[in-house]
Amino acid sequence: MADRLPLRKSEIAGQGSVAGLPVEEVSKAGAWARSLAIALFALVVLGWSAEGVDLRPGEFLAGIPSILRYISHMFPPNFAYGRDLARPAIETIQIAIWGTLLAVLTSLPLGILAAINVTPHAAFYHTARLVLNTCRGVSELVFALIFVAAVGLGPFPGVLALAVHNTGMLGKFYAEAIEAVDPGPIEALQAAGANLLQTIALAIVPQVLPNFVAFNLYRFEVSIRSATVLGLVGAGGIGFHLISSIRLFQYQDTSMILVVVLLLVWVTDIASSWLRQRII
Amino acid sequence: MAHLLELRRLRKSYGPGTEALCGVDLAVDRGEFLVILGPSGAGKSTLMRCINRLVVPSAGDVVFQGQPLEDDGHSLRAARRHIGMIFQSFNLVKRLSVLTNVLAGRIGYKSTLSVLCYYFTREERGLAMDCLARVDLAHKAHQRADRLSGGEQQRVGIARALAQEPQLILADEPVASLDPKIARNVLGYLKRINREEGITVLCNLHQVDYAREFGDRVVGLSRGHIVFDGRACDLTSSVLAEIYHGGPATAEEV
Numbered sequence: 001m002a003d004r005l006p007l008r009k010s011e012i013a014g015q016g017s018v019a020g021l022p023v024e025e026v027s028k029a030g031a032w033a034r035s036l037a038i039a040l041f042a043l044v045v046l047g048w049s050a051e052g053v054d055l056r057p058g059e060f061l062a063g064i065p066s067i068l069r070y071i072s073h074m075f076p077p078n079f080a081y082g083r084d085l086a087r088p089a090i091e092t093i094q095i096a097i098w099g100t101l102l103a104v105l106t107s108l109p110l111g112i113l114a115a116i117n118v119t120p121h122a123a124f125y126h127t128a129r130l131v132l133n134t135c136r137g138v139s140e141l142v143f144a145l146i147f148v149a150a151v152g153l154g155p156f157p158g159v160l161a162l163a164v165h166n167t168g169m170l171g172k173f174y175a176e177a178i179e180a181v182d183p184g185p186i187e188a189l190q191a192a193g194a195n196l197l198q199t200i201a202l203a204i205v206p207q208v209l210p211n212f213v214a215f216n217l218y219r220f221e222v223s224i225r226s227a228t229v230l231g232l233v234g235a236g237g238i239g240f241h242l243i244s245s246i247r248l249f250q251y252q253d254t255s256m257i258l259v260v261v262l263l264l265v266w267v268t269d270i271a272s273s274w275l276r277q278r279i280i
Numbered sequence: 281m282a283h284l285l286e287l288r289r290l291r292k293s294y295g296p297g298t299e300a301l302c303g304v305d306l307a308v309d310r311g312e313f314l315v316i317l318g319p320s321g322a323g324k325s326t327l328m329r330c331i332n333r334l335v336v337p338s339a340g341d342v343v344f345q346g347q348p349l350e351d352d353g354h355s356l357r358a359a360r361r362h363i364g365m366i367f368q369s370f371n372l373v374k375r376l377s378v379l380t381n382v383l384a385g386r387i388g389y390k391s392t393l394s395v396l397c398y399y400f401t402r403e404e405r406g407l408a409m410d411c412l413a414r415v416d417l418a419h420k421a422h423q424r425a426d427r428l429s430g431g432e433q434q435r436v437g438i439a440r441a442l443a444q445e446p447q448l449i450l451a452d453e454p455v456a457s458l459d460p461k462i463a464r465n466v467l468g469y470l471k472r473i474n475r476e477e478g479i480t481v482l483c484n485l486h487q488v489d490y491a492r493e494f495g496d497r498v499v500g501l502s503r504g505h506i507v508f509d510g511r512a513c514d515l516t517s518s519v520l521a522e523i524y525h526g527g528p529a530t531a532e533e534v
Binding site: 182184185187188189190191192193194195197198201202203206207209210 | 332334353357358359360361363364365367369370371372373374375376384385387388389390392395396398437440441444450
C-alpha cells in the first residue's frame with residue numbers, strides 16, 4: 001500500500017512540469033514513502049512491546065488509591081531513625097569513592113588500548129573492546145552478587161562490583177575521547193622523534209584531561225546512586241536498611257532512608273559541579 | 281661533499297591510480313633555503329612527510345646525513361630528532377603553555393619516564409627560552425598556546441623545531457593559514473634562522489610571490505614530478521605554467 005503513494009505523486013508531478021523537476025518530485029515522494037514505512041514499523045514495535053509487557057492502564061488507574069495509601073503511610077518520615085542512618089550513608093559514599101577510583105586505574109590502560117588511533121595492535125583493540133563491553137553490559141548488581149559469593153557480605157564486594165561496571169563505562173568514554181583528539185600535535189611530536197608513550201603523555205593527555213575529569217565526576221555521581229541499592233544484595237551501604245525496612249513494612253523508616261538517599265545524591269551533584277567548574 | 285639530504289627515485293602511491301610521488305630525485309645541501317613550489321595536490325606534503333617517514337614511501341630511498349632512513353623505531357626516532365617540522369595548522373598542544381610546547385621539541389632526546397613526569401632540566405628550559413627569544417616570543421612563554429595569535433603560534437612552532445637543534449627544518453605550508461603580512465613575518469623568521477644559524481630549510485609553498493621572495497633555490501612540483509629545479513629568479517612564466525597547469529613536458533616524463 002505504501003508504494004502506491006510515490007507512483008501517484010510522481011505521475012502528478014510529471015504532468016505539467018519542466019524537465020528535471022519530476023525526478024526531484026519522485027525522490028520527494030520516495031522520502032514520504034520511507035517516512036510512512038518507518039512510522040508503521042515503529043507502531044508495530046510499540047504494539048508488540050505493549051503486548052509483551054502486558055500494559056494495563058486500567059489497572060494502574062485502579063491502583064492509584066493504594067499507591068497513595070502507601071505513600072501516606074510514609075509520612076512523616078521517621079527523623080529519629082536518621083541517626084542510625086549516618087553510618088550506612090557514609091559507607092555508601094565510601095563505596096562510591098573506591099568503586100570509582102579503582103575503575104579509573106583499570107580503565108585508563110583499557111581505554112588507551114581501545115582507542116583506534118593509539119592502540120599498538122588490532123588484537124589489543126578488539127580484546128580491550130570486548131572486556132569493556134562485558135564490564136559495561138552486566139549490571140553492577142549482578143557483579144555484586146558474584147563478589148558477595150566470592151568475598152562475603154559487606155561493602156567490599158560492593159566496591160568491586162562498582163569498580164568492574166565503572167571500568168566498562170569509563171574505558172569506553174576514555175577511548176572515545178582519545179579518538180576525538182586533534183591529530184596535529186600527535187604528528188608534530190612523532191616528527192620530533194617521540195615514542196608512543198611520550199606522545200600519549202605530551203600530546204594526548206592534555207587534550208583529554210578535562211573530559212576525563214568530567215567523566216570521572218559523572219561516574220562518581222552515578223556510583224552514589226548505584227551504591228544506595230547495592231545493599232539489596234548484601235553488598236553494603238544504605239540499601240541494606242532500605243530493603244529491610246520495606247520487608248518489615250516500616251514505612252516511615254523507608255521514607256527516612258529515601259530522604260537520606262536524595263540528600264546524598266543532591267550533595268554529590270553540587271559538590272561535583274563545583275569541582276567541575278574549578279578544574280575544567 | 282656529501283649532501284645533507286638525498287632523495288632517490290622516491291615514490292608514493294596511495295593505491296592504484298593515486299600516485300602522489302612518481303620517482304622524485306632531489307639533493308639538498310647544507311645551508312640551503314629550498315622552496316618546493318606547486319599547486320595543492322602536487323605531492324608537496326607527501327614529499328615532506330616521506331622525508332621524516334610520517335608517510336612511508338612506496339619505493340626509493342631517503343638518505344639523511346649519509347645514512348639511509350630505516351623504519352625501525354629506534355634509529356628512525358634518532359634521525360627524526362635532527363629534523364624539525366613546521367605545520368600548516370601549527371600543531372601545538374593548545375592547552376599547554378608556550379614554553380612546554382617548545383620543550384616538547386626535546387622529546388626525541390629524553391627518556392620516556394622523564395616525559396611522563398613532564399620533567400625538564402634547567403638546561404632544557406634555558407634552551408627552550410633561548411629558542412623562544414630567537415622568534416621574539418620569550419615574553420609569552422607562560423601563556424597557554426591557544427591564547428596566541430596565528431602568527432605567534434607558528435613562531436612557537438618554529439621555536440619548537442629549533443629546540444630540537446635540528447640539521448634540517450621541514451616547513452609544510454607554514455603560512456597557508458596566515459594573512460600576507462603575518463605570512464611574510466613568519467617566513468622572515470625562517471629565513472633569518474637559515475641565514476644566521478645555517479640550518480637547512482625545506483619549505484613547501486603554493487604562492488609564487490613568497491617563493492620568489494624567500495627561496496634561494498626553487499623546486500617545482502607538479503603531479504608528483506619535479507618539473508623545475510633552479511634559482512628563484514629563473515621562475516619564468518612558462519616555468520610557472522608548467523608547474524601550475526602541467527605543461528606537455530610533465531606528461532612526457534612518465
